[in-house]
Amino acid sequence: MKQQFPDYNNCIANLANSILKKFGIDEGRQTLRLLDSYLEKEYENIVVLLLDGMGQSIIERNLDKDGFFRTHLAGTYSSVFPPTTVAATTSVMSGQDPCEHGWLGWDCYYPQIDKNVTVFFNVESGTEKPAADYNVAWKFYGYEGIADKINAAGGKAYNVAPFVAPYPNSFEKICAQIKDLCGMPGKKYIYGYWNEPDGIMHQKGCYGQKAKHVLLQLEKQIQHLSDELTNTLIIVTADHGHIDSKGVAITDYPRIMECLVRLPSIEPRALNLFVKEDKREQFKNEFQVEFGDKFLLWTKQQVLDAHLFGVGKEHEYFHDMLGDYLAIAIDDLTIFNTREEAEHFISVHAGLTADEMTIPLIVIGK
Numbered sequence: 001m002k003q004q005f006p007d008y009n010n011c012i013a014n015l016a017n018s019i020l021k022k023f024g025i026d027e028g029r030q031t032l033r034l035l036d037s038y039l040e041k042e043y044e045n046i047v048v049l050l051l052d053g054m055g056q057s058i059i060e061r062n063l064d065k066d067g068f069f070r071t072h073l074a075g076t077y078s079s080v081f082p083p084t085t086v087a088a089t090t091s092v093m094s095g096q097d098p099c100e101h102g103w104l105g106w107d108c109y110y111p112q113i114d115k116n117v118t119v120f121f122n123v124e125s126g127t128e129k130p131a132a133d134y135n136v137a138w139k140f141y142g143y144e145g146i147a148d149k150i151n152a153a154g155g156k157a158y159n160v161a162p163f164v165a166p167y168p169n170s171f172e173k174i175c176a177q178i179k180d181l182c183g184m185p186g187k188k189y190i191y192g193y194w195n196e197p198d199g200i201m202h203q204k205g206c207y208g209q210k211a212k213h214v215l216l217q218l219e220k221q222i223q224h225l226s227d228e229l230t231n232t233l234i235i236v237t238a239d240h241g242h243i244d245s246k247g248v249a250i251t252d253y254p255r256i257m258e259c260l261v262r263l264p265s266i267e268p269r270a271l272n273l274f275v276k277e278d279k280r281e282q283f284k285n286e287f288q289v290e291f292g293d294k295f296l297l298w299t300k301q302q303v304l305d306a307h308l309f310g311v312g313k314e315h316e317y318f319h320d321m322l323g324d325y326l327a328i329a330i331d332d333l334t335i336f337n338t339r340e341e342a343e344h345f346i347s348v349h350a351g352l353t354a355d356e357m358t359i360p361l362i363v364i365g366k
Contacts, residue, residue, distance in 0.1 A: 001243075001331050004354040007078040008097055008311045010034070012088050012239065012359065014077075016095035016146050019046065019189055023150045023157075029095060029312075034075045038233060038363050045182040045232040047190045050092060051218055052085055053198030055241020057355040062212045068223040069236065074363040081308050082270040082350040083240035083357050086119050089193065092239065093159075094143045097310020099318050102141035104309065105266035105350065109274070110136050111320040116265045125265065126337060140317060147191060156188035162195065171196070171218065175225045182229050194218075201242050201347040226364045236362035243355045245269075245334045247342030253290060259283035261323075267350035268336045269329035271295075272322060280324070287327065294333040296352070298326050328352050 008014075014032035021031055022039045039046070056076045059069050080091050080098050082105055090096075090103040098104050107116050107125040116125035119137050123129055132139075147157035160168065160177050168174045171194050181190050197214045204210040226234055250264065250271075251257060259279035264271035275283045287297055303309070303326050304319070327335070329351030336342040349356045 002354040003330050003352050004078075004357040005306075005352060006081045006083075006308070006310075006357060008080070008307070011078040011080055011091070012237070013080060013091040013095055013097055013310075015048070015235075015237065015361075016092050019048070020095060020146050020149060022046065023153065023155045023189060025149055025153055027095070032077065032361075034077055034361055035235065035363070038074065038235075038365065041233070041365070043231055043233040043365070044187055045190065045229065046188070046235070047178060047182070047192065047232060048092070048235045048237065049178075049192045049222065050089065050194070051197065051236065051238055052193070052195045053201055053240060053242050053349065054215070054218075054238040054360070055349075055355060056358045056360045057241055058197065058201075058206060058211075058215070058238075059360055061207055062215045063219060067219060069219050069360070069362050072236075072362045072364050074361045076358050076360055079238075079240045079357050079359050080310065081352070082267050084267050084270075084350040085198070085239050088239035090143070093145045093147075093191065095146055096143065097312040099307070099309035099314045100312040101143050102315040102318055102321065103137060104272075104321065105270060107265045107267075108137070109262075109265045109272060109321055109323070110140065111317060112136075112140050116262060125263065141315065147189065150189055156186055158188065158190045159193075160190060161193040171221055175221055179225060179228055182232055198242070202345050205244050205346040206242050207244070226366055229366050232366045234364040234366065236360075236364070238359040240349045241356045241358060242347045242349050243332060243351075243353055244346060245332050245348040247334045247336050247345055247348075249339040249342045250335050250337060252339065253286070255286045256283065256290065259286070263337050264327075264335070265323075266326075268334045268341070268345075269348055269351035269356075271327040271335055273325040273327060274323040275325060283325075291327070291333065291335065294329065294331040295335075296328040296330055298328065300324055300326070
């Protein structure tokens with residue numbers, strides 16, 4: 001499979017900084033050149049709609065080249081590493097690289113409490129037990145979103161998502177809320193998020209009829225929304241792509257398991273590995289034998305030297321979140337923490353393939 005590393009001069013964090021600059025907030029960060037020319041025109045409404053998992057390969061192989069999305073494709077650009085929802089949506093909401101904001105993946109190791117935590121649910125990884133009596137991610141890695149910055153500077157900005165009041169629980173309601181906001185007077189920024197096609201692809205795969213049906217419905221609904229709006233720039237994008245994968249459970253490899261201090265964190269295709277000091281040679285040898293053709297195995301120093309998680313000013317706790325090694329998927333194998341997960345997920349993301357890293361920029365000017 002073709003490998004692709006993140007391009008932090010042409011990525012989803014840069015999109016956020018283009019929006020900030022458009023609203024008069026220039027923090028000296030790299031903007032997304034692909035988008036900047038579209039922002040030169042004055043629109044009353046600027047809408048970013050992020051469809052989770054809808055990478056470039058997903059629209060190319062599921063949607064008609066003469067359809068609404070592909071005929072409005074301005075170009076492609078890069079996700080961040082890892083190309084996954086926690087890291088990438090935090091980047092588009094903050095304008096920061098993952099090394100800056102510290103929201104690295106679905107499960108993060110938090111040195112402050114010495115635990116792996118499922119970030120969005122604030123529970124100890126693999127359990128339903130609360131990680132703490134406070135939200136761990138927000139306490140230690142809180143950030144100011146670009147909507148907050150725009151509002152603080154006297155502008156108008158809104159987030160529309162299932163986890164933001166009034167908690168729209170369907171894409172129809174997402175679109176209806178965006179339409180209502182666009183009808184209000186004044187220049188404004190609206191960020192909308194929906195959790196498909198990611199959800200259906202995890203369960204049914206990237207290129208089956210189920211995924212295609214969901215994508216066609218999303219395309220139809222956004223076309224209908226655009227038809228109802230005026231003086232609006234609509235930007236449709238994704239946080240990451242997807243690939244169909246074969247899954248294994250790390251617990252089925254006892255010679256590797258006996259080397260680990262704790263189960264891996266971050267993502268099943270970007271495994272953050274803490275290894276017992278006296279077992280490092282065994283670990284490296286065993287991992288290379290079992291997975292050397294499917295994963296890169298980098299030391300912590302190699303990860304830092306490559307600026308894999310970004311080029312911005314690193315969060316004060318970032319280094320301490322990283323283990324001794326990072327195993328990065330470069331093919332279609334995924335290493336889960338449990339056999340149940342390995343058997344459940346058909347399509348995945350968070351590795352270094354082009355299908356996971358390349359995302360579309362779809363632009364509709366009304």
